[in-house]
Structures are given as structure tokens and as C-alpha cells.
Amino acid sequence: MSETMNKTSGANAARYALELQGVSKSFGLVRANRNIDLKIESGTIHGIIGENGAGKSTLMNILFGMHRADSGKMFANGEQVNVRNSADAIAHGIGMVHQHFMLVNRFSVLENVMLGSEGGSLLKQGKQATIARLKELGDTYGMVVDPHALISDLNVGMRQRVEILKALKGGARILILDEPTGVLTPQETEQLFEILRVLRADGVTVLLITHKLAEIMEITDNVSIMRAGKMVGHRATAETSPQELAELMVGRKVLLNVDKDAPQTNNVLLDVQGLGAMSSRGHRILDDVSFQVKGGEILGIAGVSGNGQTPLMEILTGMRIPDRGHVEILGETISHDAPKTPKQLREIGVGHIPEDRHVHGLVLDFEAQENMILGYHDGALSGDGRLMDRAGIRAHCETQMEKYDVRPRDPMLPAANFSGGNQQKIVIAREMYSNPKVLIVGQPTRGVDVGAIEFIHKQLIALRDAGCAIVVVSVELDEVMGLSDRIMVMNDGKNIGIVDADKTDTNMLGLMMAGIEQEAVA
Amino acid sequence: MNVTPPLPKWADLILLPLINLFAAFFVCGLIVLAIGENPFTALNVMIKGAFFYPESLGYTLYYTTNFIFTGLAVATAFHALMFNIGGEGQAYIGGLGAAVVALLFGPNLPMLIVLPLCILSSAAFGALWALIPGYLQAKRGSHIVITTIMFNFLASSLMVWLLAGPLMQQGQQSPQTVLFADAAQLPQMREVLGYFGFELANSPWNLSFFIALIALVVFYILIWKTRLGYEIRAVGKNQEAARYAGINVAKIIIIAMAISGAFAGLMATNEVLGVHNRVILNFTAGYGFTGIAVALMGRNHPIGIFLASLLFGALYQGGAELDFEFTSITREMVVLIQGMIILFSGALAYMFNPSLARLIARISAPKEATDG
Numbered sequence: 001m002s003e004t005m006n007k008t009s010g011a012n013a014a015r016y017a018l019e020l021q022g023v024s025k026s027f028g029l030v031r032a033n034r035n036i037d038l039k040i041e042s043g044t045i046h047g048i049i050g051e052n053g054a055g056k057s058t059l060m061n062i063l064f065g066m067h068r069a070d071s072g073k074m075f076a077n078g079e080q081v082n083v084r085n086s087a088d089a090i091a092h093g094i095g096m097v098h099q100h101f102m103l104v105n106r107f108s109v110l111e112n113v114m115l116g117s118e119g120g121s122l123l124k125q126g127k128q129a130t131i132a133r134l135k136e137l138g139d140t141y142g143m144v145v146d147p148h149a150l151i152s153d154l155n156v157g158m159r160q161r162v163e164i165l166k167a168l169k170g171g172a173r174i175l176i177l178d179e180p181t182g183v184l185t186p187q188e189t190e191q192l193f194e195i196l197r198v199l200r201a202d203g204v205t206v207l208l209i210t211h212k213l214a215e216i217m218e219i220t221d222n223v224s225i226m227r228a229g230k231m232v233g234h235r236a237t238a239e240t241s242p243q244e245l246a247e248l249m250v251g252r253k254v255l256l257n258v259d260k261d262a263p264q265t266n267n268v269l270l271d272v273q274g275l276g277a278m279s280s281r282g283h284r285i286l287d288d289v290s291f292q293v294k295g296g297e298i299l300g301i302a303g304v305s306g307n308g309q310t311p312l313m314e315i316l317t318g319m320r321i322p323d324r325g326h327v328e329i330l331g332e333t334i335s336h337d338a339p340k341t342p343k344q345l346r347e348i349g350v351g352h353i354p355e356d357r358h359v360h361g362l363v364l365d366f367e368a369q370e371n372m373i374l375g376y377h378d379g380a381l382s383g384d385g386r387l388m389d390r391a392g393i394r395a396h397c398e399t400q401m402e403k404y405d406v407r408p409r410d411p412m413l414p415a416a417n418f419s420g421g422n423q424q425k426i427v428i429a430r431e432m433y434s435n436p437k438v439l440i441v442g443q444p445t446r447g448v449d450v451g452a453i454e455f456i457h458k459q460l461i462a463l464r465d466a467g468c469a470i471v472v473v474s475v476e477l478d479e480v481m482g483l484s485d486r487i488m489v490m491n492d493g494k495n496i497g498i499v500d501a502d503k504t505d506t507n508m509l510g511l512m513m514a515g516i517e518q519e520a521v522a
Numbered sequence: 523m524n525v526t527p528p529l530p531k532w533a534d535l536i537l538l539p540l541i542n543l544f545a546a547f548f549v550c551g552l553i554v555l556a557i558g559e560n561p562f563t564a565l566n567v568m569i570k571g572a573f574f575y576p577e578s579l580g581y582t583l584y585y586t587t588n589f590i591f592t593g594l595a596v597a598t599a600f601h602a603l604m605f606n607i608g609g610e611g612q613a614y615i616g617g618l619g620a621a622v623v624a625l626l627f628g629p630n631l632p633m634l635i636v637l638p639l640c641i642l643s644s645a646a647f648g649a650l651w652a653l654i655p656g657y658l659q660a661k662r663g664s665h666i667v668i669t670t671i672m673f674n675f676l677a678s679s680l681m682v683w684l685l686a687g688p689l690m691q692q693g694q695q696s697p698q699t700v701l702f703a704d705a706a707q708l709p710q711m712r713e714v715l716g717y718f719g720f721e722l723a724n725s726p727w728n729l730s731f732f733i734a735l736i737a738l739v740v741f742y743i744l745i746w747k748t749r750l751g752y753e754i755r756a757v758g759k760n761q762e763a764a765r766y767a768g769i770n771v772a773k774i775i776i777i778a779m780a781i782s783g784a785f786a787g788l789m790a791t792n793e794v795l796g797v798h799n800r801v802i803l804n805f806t807a808g809y810g811f812t813g814i815a816v817a818l819m820g821r822n823h824p825i826g827i828f829l830a831s832l833l834f835g836a837l838y839q840g841g842a843e844l845d846f847e848f849t850s851i852t853r854e855m856v857v858l859i860q861g862m863i864i865l866f867s868g869a870l871a872y873m874f875n876p877s878l879a880r881l882i883a884r885i886s887a888p889k890e891a892t893d894g
């Protein structure tokens with residue numbers, strides 16, 4: 001480490017917008033951040049990349065005052081600062097856009113931006129000042145938003161823009177963005193990056209946290225890589241490659257592309273015809289969707305989340321009843337008049353890896369071994385007697401943990417105490433054990449680290465090659481493109497089109513995700 | 523946002539409840555001191571009064587029996603994340619169940635047939651009374667807390683009407699049934715143990731204590747060993763995951779509530795079949811509500827529930843002794859102590875959790891460092 005200059009002023013102070021020296025933070029026995037050194041040059045876009053659980057979020061929460069570091073120093077613009085809470089951070093010109101937006105949905109843009117700085121007991125003056133400031137910011141950065149629009153009426157990209165405006169309005173010159181592109185279409189991502197470039201030109205420092213290598217390569221000037229709570233490297237983006245970054249993140253060589261042979265398809269195992277569903281509030285959330293999947297192939301479903309993928313998966317797995325159309329699955333029919341329960345579908349060989357393992361896939365308070373039989377607890381897995389065969393369940397769990405490399409290999413540990421990747425492996429091990437003939441998979445690698453992603457993809461490909469019909473829903477376009485043989489794009493509950501995975505590209509899928517039909521693209 | 527490390531299991535199950543208990547006693551001790559009495563003398567009187575006088579242990583275990591039943595009732599429902607506040611009403615209706623069988627068949631059939639029928643009937647009536655709120659929750663979304671509370675009032679009104687009307691003893695002024703026939707009276711522990719040569723002082727401790735112990739074992743097997751228990755816990759811990767797993771959530775809620783009500787109803791075996799040998803007005807005397815504290819303190823585990831029941835039983839009995847011994851300390855003191863225990867081990871159950879967790883983490887951390 002070179003000698004650092006700190007506590008200086010004038011020209012030197014401007015060099016680094018933010019600097020951390022030896023920052024550590026533990027939660028009990030978990031050392032989330034260990035001796036972190038970080039320097040962020042003013043007026044640059046600086047990426048922080050790392051696997052889930054590498055400590056990125058903890059570090060950002062320290063920067064924004066939501067956690068207090070156990071040790072270490074922090075400098076903003078060359079001055080040592082003590083950030084005890086988010087108000088301190090804002091006072092030092094640090095603004096944050098969280099991964100999950102902190103907006104009041106029933107408030108207007110204006111009311112949201114004002115929140116926390118209303119200015120007096122009467123709102124009128126504050127409102128006028130905020131409108132003026134919003135206009136000023138909009139003119140400077142090209143971010144035009146109607147101040148009177150309700151947040152609930154805005155799309156995700158616009159909501160994010162409101163979050164950025166909120167931070168800038170507070171006087172932020174250092175902007176932290178936590179996984180900002182997770183919910184955006186490729187086009188919206190491009191718009192966001194355009195805004196970030198304008199901000200950089202104006203001298204704003206941007207700190208971008210992500211686990212997507214492509215984004216780091218595209219937008220950042222410098223990048224810092226975290227692994228297991230430590231900073232393992234700093235690079236100028238121009239001088240590094242995605243391969244090097246991936247290796248630094250994981251600590252070993254990784255396969256970035258999914259390796260697979262051409263599909264050997266057989267009969268149609270899943271036939272969906274004119275399927276529709278309504279939300280409980282009476283909106284049409286699934287509209288006349290038809291497609292077929294043969295044994296031995298993977299159909300990927302691409303789309304911005306919330307465009308009908310979830311109700312489609314729910315119908316295919318018996319968790320929702322369609323209002324129109326029907327599904328022929330392994331010789332059984334699912335329709336409004338002939339609904340099937342999740343149990344019935346599981347019994348005929350439909351596996352389901354749910355989108356959200358915390359909500360559906362696991363009972364987090366249950367032991368790993370109890371989760372390993374969830375949904376199959378009625379069958380042979382729990383023994384033949386009246387009472388559950390605990391020893392047998394444990395033995396089964398140990399075998400599966402070995403086979404799917406679940407760590408730690410402790411069947412008695414509650415599911416909540418496993419990392420995201422290992423939790424997902426528990427779900428996958430469970431659903432694959434029964435050798436499903438149709439497998440419905442949602443977000444197979446959400447919140448899973450790079451090493452585990454590789455493993456999970458291999459498992460899915462192996463199942464495909466064994467003749468299973470697989471439907472994969474994912475918001476990660478790279479994943480859909482890498483895994484699938486064919487890709488169906490959904491927008492607003494409709495099937496926009498089905499394309500062969502090897503005959504498409506991000507741009508085309510992006511346009512389809514925005515609702516532009518395939519014919520118009522081609 | 524402050525994240526505390528998780529507490530080791532042994533500390534969570536044993537140490538924390540003990541600390542909470544001591545905190546409660548400490549505060550009560552201060553109050554006794556303020557009254558002008560020596561808290562240690564008072565404690566001594568209580569412990570002696572609960573365990574050491576000839577008849578006191580019998581009384582303590584008699585109270586304990588009630589708390590085991592009502593504690594199990596609350597715990598069963600809680601494993602399905604249902605807050606059953608209606609133990610009081612379910613026990614009351616359980617008493618009706620026992621009475622119906624006892625009055626109909628008691629005079630004509632032998633004890634070996636009548637008593638089991640009475641016991642089953644009290645469980646079934648309790649189950650039925652809890653099943654209705656369970657159904658309303660599962661199928662109609664009526665909140666279980668509200669409905670079970672309302673069902674307490676319904677039970678109370680119904681029983682007043684029955685005891686002052688159709689079931690009232692002829693030619694009597696008090697609202698109670700006639701005395702049951704001998705065949706419908708649960709044997710006293712004094713008689714049973716006396717048969718084997720043990721001499722016991724006079725107390726209301728009766729055979730229902732064994733029913734309670736059996737209920738504890740049944741509860742344990744049900745919750746942790748059966749598929750039904752697995753499904754109940756899955757529904758309680760994550761209803762969405764249960765649905766995903768193909769579990770019929772509504773059915774499980776209804777079943778869990780029925781079993782919960784059955785445990786509450788069994789309380790009648792103690793009060794009605796074992797002690798009064800008739801149904802009297804308000805024989806439930808708040809045991810159903812104390813069951814909530816018992817389950818809370820016992821962490822919904824049979825061993826915990828047994829120990830908590832014993833504690834509350836000792837408090838009831840020892841508290842009566844306090845009242846007897848001191849002029850300045852009244853029976854209300856017991857209510858205060860109970861309140862403190864409920865406060866510290868119920869409402870403030872996790873107050874000491876963060877500091878205890880940090881302390882344990884600090885003690886075990888250096889060990890960890892030398893390991894790695």
C-alpha cells in the first residue's frame with residue numbers, strides 16, 4: 001500500500017471524494033468487512049463488485065451511516081468524517097439509492113422528494129422550493145419527471161429516477177447506487193447509464209454496486225473487487241477483463257458461459273393453450289399465453305419482472321387457478337374447471353423451484369433435513385410408519401447435501417443459517433431428487449454466487465439431457481440466453497414471441513421485453 | 523439497524539427464561555421491601571407453602587394440572603401461528619361435555635366405561651368450540667384472536683343459562699349441576715397412592731394429573747414426530763411455503779385449532795371430574811388465560827410447559843400461603859408476581875436477549891480465534 005495523503009486540504013482534497021482506511025465490521029462472529037481500504041476518485045464512476053455475502057452491502061451501509069464500523073477511518077473530500085447515521089451522510093454530500101426503493105407509493109413525486117425536508121409546519125413554501133429545484137435538476141441532468149405524478153403510476157425506471165432526484169436534491173455529490181439495474185430492462189439500464197454519465201460530467205462521484213460484470217465493464221472508470229469481507233483488488237476498468245474480475249470475485253477460474261450440447265427433444269410434455277389469469281383486484285395479469293415444451297429442451301422466459309411470469313408459473317404448479325385456457329401437462333389437464341393442487345402435480349412428476357426461496361421454497365426456521373422433504377413429506381421420504389422416520393430423513397438429507405455440495409453439511413442447521421447459494425442448492429436438490437418430468441424453475445440463481453451459479457446451471461442442463469421438459473423464468477437476460485434452447489418473451493401478461501436462443505441477441509430481446517412484437521424487430 | 527448474533531439453543535431455552543424469572547422475582551422483592559417486609563422471608567414462606575407442608579405439594583400439582591392443559595392448548599395453536607385466546611371458553615365447554623356424559627350415563631354404567639367417555643367428551647366439546655373460530659379463520663378470514671375472545675363470552679353466557687336453567691340442581695339456589703354419580707368421579711391421588719401404601723395429606727390432587735402428563739407426551743409426538751405435526755409447524759412458520767408444498771393450509775388451521783380446543787377441554791377432567799364432581803359456575807377461574815403465559819414461558823415445548831405449569835402452580839399455592847402468613851401481604855401479591863412473570867417472560871421475553879447474546883459471543887469469541 002502506498003502512503004496515503006489524508007487530512008490535507010485544497011487541491012489534494014478534491015482528488016478523492018471518499019476514502020476508507022482499515023474499516024472493519026463484525027456481526028457477532030461474522031466478520032462482514034475486514035480491514036477495508038478504498039479510495040474513490042472525485043468525478044468518476046467507481047464500481048464495487050463481489051459475490052453475494054462478500055460484504056458489499058455492509059460496506060455501503062457503513063458509508064451511508066446505517067451501520068457503524070467497529071474500527072477504521074473514513075474521509076469525505078479529504079476531511080475525516082464520523083458518519084453516525086444517514087443524516088450525517090447526507091450532510092457530507094453522500095446520497096444513496098437503495099436496491100429496494102424507499103418511496104411512498106401513494107405519494108406524488110413531489111411529496112416523496114420533499115420527505116425529510118418539508119421545511120416548516122406548512123407545506124406550501126417547501127413545495128414551491130422543491131418544484132423549482134426539481135426543474136433545475138431536470139434541466140441540468142435531463143431527468144424530467146412530472147412532480148405531481150403518483151409513484152404507483154410510474155414504471156420502475158421512473159421510480160429509480162425519483163430516487164436519484166431525491167438524493168441529488170439533498171445536495172449529494174457522491175451517489176451510491178446499490179444493484180440499480182436488477183429490475184430494469186436493457187433499454188432502461190442504458191437510460192440510467194446515460195444519466196450517470198451526465199452526472200459524472202458534472203463532477204458527481206458515483207459508486208455503483210453490482211454483481212454484473214458487463215455493467216462494470218460498460219460504465220465504470222475504476223473497479224474494486226470484494227471477496228469474503230475483504231478487498232481483493234482494485235483495477236482501472238480499461239485495464240481489466242470480465243474473466244479477471246470473475247476470478248478475483250470467486251477466487252478461482254470460472255466458466256462464464258453455459259456449456260451445453262444441442263437438445264435431443266422428444267414428445268411434448270407441456271402444452272399451454274390460451275392461458276389467462278386475473279389478479280385479485282381484477283386486472284388481467286396473464287393474457288392468452290400459448291406455448292409448448294418438449295422433453296429434453298429448456299424454454300427460457302424473459303421479461304421484466306411483473307409481466308406475467310409469476311402467475312404463469314403459479315398456474316403450472318397448481319398454486320393459482322387460471323380463468324381461461326388450459327394446460328396439458330403429462331397427460332393431465334389444468335383449467336378453470338379442472339384445477340390441480342400442488343400436491344397432485346408433484347405426484348405426476350412436476351417439480352417446482354420457486355422464484356423466491358424465502359417465501360415459497362423453504363421454511364427458514366425448519367432444519368435443512370425438514371426442508372429437504374418439504375412437499376414430499378407425505379411420501380416414502382419420511383418413512384412408511386405412522387411417525388416420521390427422522391433417522392431416514394437425516395440420512396437422505398446427508399446424501400443429498402453430499403451430492404449437491406451443500407455447505408455446511410449439517411442436516412440439523414436451520415435453513416435460515418445457510419448462505420443464499422446453499423439454500424438454493426437445498427431447494428434444487430429436493431426438487432431434482434424425484435426425477436421430475438417437467439420442471440418449472442423461477443430465478444434459478446437469484447442471490448447466488450458465481451461459483452454456485454455454474455453448478456446450478458450444470459444440474460439443469462444434466463436434467464434436460466435426461467429428457468425433462470424445463471421452463472426457466474429469470475430476470476437475468478444472460479442466464480436466459482445461456483440456458484435456454486428457445487426463449488419466450490413476456491410483456492404485460494402476453495407472449496410477445498418465441499425465438500431460438502442461438503438466433504437472437506440482447507437488443508432484440510430487449511425490444512421484445514418492452515412489448516415490441518418479434519415481426520417488428522426482424 | 524443493529525444485528526445481534528443468534529443465541530445458542532441452550533441459552534435460549536434455559537438461561538434466558540431463568541434470567542427473566544429472576545428479574546420478575548427481583549422486582550417483586552423490591553415491592554415486598556417497600557411494603558416493609560423481608561422479601562427473603564416472603565420467598566421462604568412461598569416455597570415452603572408450595573412444596574413442603576404436608577398437603578401443599580398436592581395443591582401445587584393440582585393447579586399444575588390445569589396449567590398443563592391450558593398451556594398445551596395455547597402451544598398447539600401457536601405452532602400453527604394461531605393465537606388461541608379462547609382456552610377459557612373451551613375449557614368451560616369441555617366441562618359441559620364431561621357433565622352431559624356423566625349425568626346421562628353416570629348412574630347406569632360402570633366407572634371403566636363412564637370415565638373414559640367423560641374424558642373423551644370433554645376433549646370433543648372443547649375441540650368443537652375451538653373448531654368454529656378455526657373454521658372462520660381458515661375459510662372466512664375472521665381473525666382468530668377476535669373470534670376466540672368472543673367465544674369466551676359466548677361460552678360464559680351459555681353456561682350461565684344452562685347452570686341456572688336446564689342443568690341446575692333441583693331445589694337449589696346455586697347455579698350448578700347435581701353431584702355426579704360415583705362412576706363419573708375421577709379417583710383422588712390420595713386414594714390411588716394409598717392403595718399402594720403411600721400416605722398422602724388431603725388435597726384435590728387427582729388422577730387427571732396423569733392425563734396431563736400423557737397429554738404432554740401426546741403433544742410432543744404430535745408436533746415433532748407425525749406428518750400432521752410437520753404440516754402444522756410448516757403452516758405456522760411459513761404459510762406460503764406450506765401452500766407450495768401442497769399442504770391444505772385451511773384444513774391444517776382448522777385441525778390445529780380443534781386439537782388446541784381438545785387440550786383446553788381436558789382441563790375439565792381436573793376441575794369437574796376430579797375436584798368438584800359437578801359443573802359449577804366459572805370453574806375455569808382464569809386458568810385458560812394463564813395458559814397463554816405458561817405456553818409463552820414454556821416456549822411451546824412440552825418440557826418447558828411442564829416446568830412453567832409447575833411454577834405457576836407453586837405460585838398459586840405458595841401465594842395463598844403468603845396471604846395467610848403476613849397481614850401486610852395479601853393474595854393480590856400473587857397476582858402481582860404472576861403479572862411480573864408474564865411481563866418479563868412474555869411481553870419482555872427478549873429484553874435481555876441482545877446483551878446476553880453479546881456476552882456469550884464475547885466469551886466464546888477468543889476460543890474461536892484460537893481454533894482458527
